[in-house]
Amino acid sequence: xxxxxxxxxxxxxxxxxxxxxxxxxxxxxxxxxxxxxxxxxxxxxxxxxxxxxxxxxxxxxxxxxxxxxxxxxxxxxxxxxxxxxxxxxxxxxxxxxxxxxxxxxxxxxxxxxxxxxxxxxxxxxxxxxxxxxxxxxxxxxxxxxxxxxxxxxxxxxxxxxxxxxxxxxxxxxxxxxxxxxxxxxxxxxxxxxxxxxxxxxxxxxxxxxxxxxxxxxxxxxxxxxxxxxxxxxxxxxxxxxxxxxxxxxxxxxx
Amino acid sequence: xxxxxxxxxxxxxxxxxxxxxxxxxxxxxxxxxxxxxxxxxxxxxxxxxxxxxxxxxxxxxxxxxxxxxxxxxxxxxxxxxxxxxxxxxxxxxxxxxxxxxxxxxxxxxxxxxxxxxxxxxxxxxxxxxxxxxxxxxxxxxxxxxxxxxxxxxxxxxxxxxxxxxxxxxxxxxxxxxxxxxxxxxxxxxxxxxxxxxxxxxxxxxxxxxxxxxxxxxxxxxxxxxxxxxxxxxxxxxxxxxxxxxxxxxxxxxxxxxxxxxxxxxxxxxxxxxxxxxxxxxxxxxxxxxxxxxxx
Ligand SMILES: Nc1ncnc2c1ncn2[C@@H]1O[C@H](COP(=O)(O)OP(=O)(O)OP(=O)(O)O)[C@@H](O)[C@H]1O
Ligand SMILES: [Mg+2]
Numbered sequence: 001x002x003x004x005x006x007x008x009x010x011x012x013x014x015x016x017x018x019x020x021x022x023x024x025x026x027x028x029x030x031x032x033x034x035x036x037x038x039x040x041x042x043x044x045x046x047x048x049x050x051x052x053x054x055x056x057x058x059x060x061x062x063x064x065x066x067x068x069x070x071x072x073x074x075x076x077x078x079x080x081x082x083x084x085x086x087x088x089x090x091x092x093x094x095x096x097x098x099x100x101x102x103x104x105x106x107x108x109x110x111x112x113x114x115x116x117x118x119x120x121x122x123x124x125x126x127x128x129x130x131x132x133x134x135x136x137x138x139x140x141x142x143x144x145x146x147x148x149x150x151x152x153x154x155x156x157x158x159x160x161x162x163x164x165x166x167x168x169x170x171x172x173x174x175x176x177x178x179x180x181x182x183x184x185x186x187x188x189x190x191x192x193x194x195x196x197x198x199x200x201x202x203x204x205x206x207x208x209x210x211x212x213x214x215x216x217x218x219x220x221x222x223x224x225x226x227x228x229x230x231x232x233x234x235x236x237x238x239x240x241x242x243x244x245x246x247x248x249x250x251x252x253x254x
Numbered sequence: 255x256x257x258x259x260x261x262x263x264x265x266x267x268x269x270x271x272x273x274x275x276x277x278x279x280x281x282x283x284x285x286x287x288x289x290x291x292x293x294x295x296x297x298x299x300x301x302x303x304x305x306x307x308x309x310x311x312x313x314x315x316x317x318x319x320x321x322x323x324x325x326x327x328x329x330x331x332x333x334x335x336x337x338x339x340x341x342x343x344x345x346x347x348x349x350x351x352x353x354x355x356x357x358x359x360x361x362x363x364x365x366x367x368x369x370x371x372x373x374x375x376x377x378x379x380x381x382x383x384x385x386x387x388x389x390x391x392x393x394x395x396x397x398x399x400x401x402x403x404x405x406x407x408x409x410x411x412x413x414x415x416x417x418x419x420x421x422x423x424x425x426x427x428x429x430x431x432x433x434x435x436x437x438x439x440x441x442x443x444x445x446x447x448x449x450x451x452x453x454x455x456x457x458x459x460x461x462x463x464x465x466x467x468x469x470x471x472x473x474x475x476x477x478x479x480x481x482x483x484x485x486x487x488x489x490x491x492x493x494x495x496x497x498x499x500x501x502x503x504x505x506x507x508x509x510x511x512x513x514x515x516x517x518x519x520x521x522x523x524x525x526x527x528x529x530x531x532x533x534x535x536x537x538x539x540x541x542x543x544x545x546x547x548x549x
Binding site: 057058059075078079080081083084085087090091092093096097098099102103106107109110114115116142158162 | 297410411412414415417418420421422424425427428429430431472475476477478480481
């Protein structure tokens with residue numbers, strides 16, 4: 001395997017097709033995200049956004065097609081700690097006896113040795129991630145004792161603490177208030193400045209021009225890709241979303 | 255005779271007997287190993303699996319006796335084998351997991367019953383089913399100590415990975431761990447643990463030992479590390495109390511140990527400050543002082 005260079009795409013998907021039984025969820029999807037950019041993944045409910053994330057992680061197996069993360073297979077990339085993932089909804093037991101701090105610490109396990117004993121650097125990274133997501137005061141709460149938006153931020157904090165090169169965020173803005181939303185947007189921009197690559201799915205188009213360098217419009221297949229200006233065109237949105245976009249959204253008009 | 259002497263005698267008199275000392279050792283070691291594992295069993299909701307593995311070892315124990323092998327060997331083969339069988343049937347049929355478990359463990363247990371009725375007297379079904387901790391031999395003790403050390407060593411190295419798996423297997427996958435492997439490891443630990451506890455309380459009550467301490471601790475804390483400590487403390491106390499009570503009252507040792515654990519659970523259920531039904535009421539009253547306590 002050749003070593004990744006500056007030019008290796010952070011995320012590269014070629015011809016990925018995914019079925020759930022008879023349901024075709026992804027149809028020959030290509031994706032190419034260069035390093036150090038934020039790419040928005042846009043599409044309606046059921047357009048295959050979450051499925052694409054799961055394909056990148058190897059949680060669902062494509063019928064055919066190829067996935068590369070920094071030039072490596074998903075298994076090699078995961079083992080090398082290159083991937084952080086914040087799912088759309090966490091499939092966890094909310095009554096589990098862990099504190100918010102413990103959950104965030106789980107992001108550090110890839111940096112630890114066999115027994116996963118935290119070292120000062122790990123504690124520092126956790127404190128920092130809690131601070132950046134505004135959870136410092138809630139750090140000692142049991143994880144289920146948080147509101148929906150706070151839970152979302154807790155898992156974002158875990159991804160931050162992981163310090164992975166590539167972050168996959170599935171609907172990070174769903175269910176968070178305006179204040180948290182702008183906190184998260186600032187956070188994602190900072191990550192990009194630090195050289196991380198982010199793939200962020202959303203069906204709320206309003207943030208896209210301000211946040212994303214690239215955008216991909218998904219409707220089982222890729223309808224459009226490019227800069228936000230190139231993608232957020234009425235005729236393309238019409239095709240992907242099946243409705244006329246409201247006129248009050250001039251932000252994404254070319 | 256004052257109360258203190260009575261208390262000292264309660265413990266000192268039985269301890270003069272070597273068989274009580276050995277029983278105590280086995281009960282405490284089995285209690286600790288089971289308690290540690292019970293924390294994951296409780297959180298994974300695996301009590302039926304614990305019941306299944308313990309019943310499924312019966313043919314293994316009988317066959318070991320038949321061929322003069324160490325009891326742990328046959329028990330391990332059948333314990334692990336039934337877990338594998340449950341997994342295989344579960345993956346390859348549409349029958350739900352709890353039904354598969356129900357089929358496999360009863361079938362294994364039935365096989366054991368049939369085998370034992372063909373085997374000449376030496377093996378006592380009663381001892382296998384209900385435990386015979388007052389009659390453990392030195393070779394039994396060696397087997398128990400070796401397996402206990404094995405389980406505790408693996409847990410010592412892997413407990414954070416196992417907890418991560420129990421809490422969030424998707425994240426475990428994302429950071430490059432193998433959730434399937436961790437699941438297999440946990441099931442393997444369960445099989446070995448069941449074998450450790452077999453002599454202490456017998457097949458029927460093993461499931462109590464791998465659930466009750468964890469469930470009790472879960473009512474008392476919201477931190478996993480503390481849960482491990484509380485479960486272990488509960489199990490050790492129950493083992494000691496159970497062995498001595500059974501000596502003095504001449505009643506079943508396994509039964510006494512499990513009853514003591516159940517007593518601890520009942521206390522936690524009623525009185526736990528945050529999660530007990532009475533304790534919760536008291537806390538609520540404290541946080542709403544305006545609410546009249548009596549009307
Ligand atoms: N586990 C599953 N089994 C069967 N079909 C599934 C499964 N998960 C998703 N699907 C189907 O695959 C398609 C894509 O689903 P996916 O979850 O990827 O959409 P999405 O773009 O993330 O939608 P949303 O915006 O609602 O999150 C949908 O038609 C959905 O019904
Ligand atoms: Mg989705």
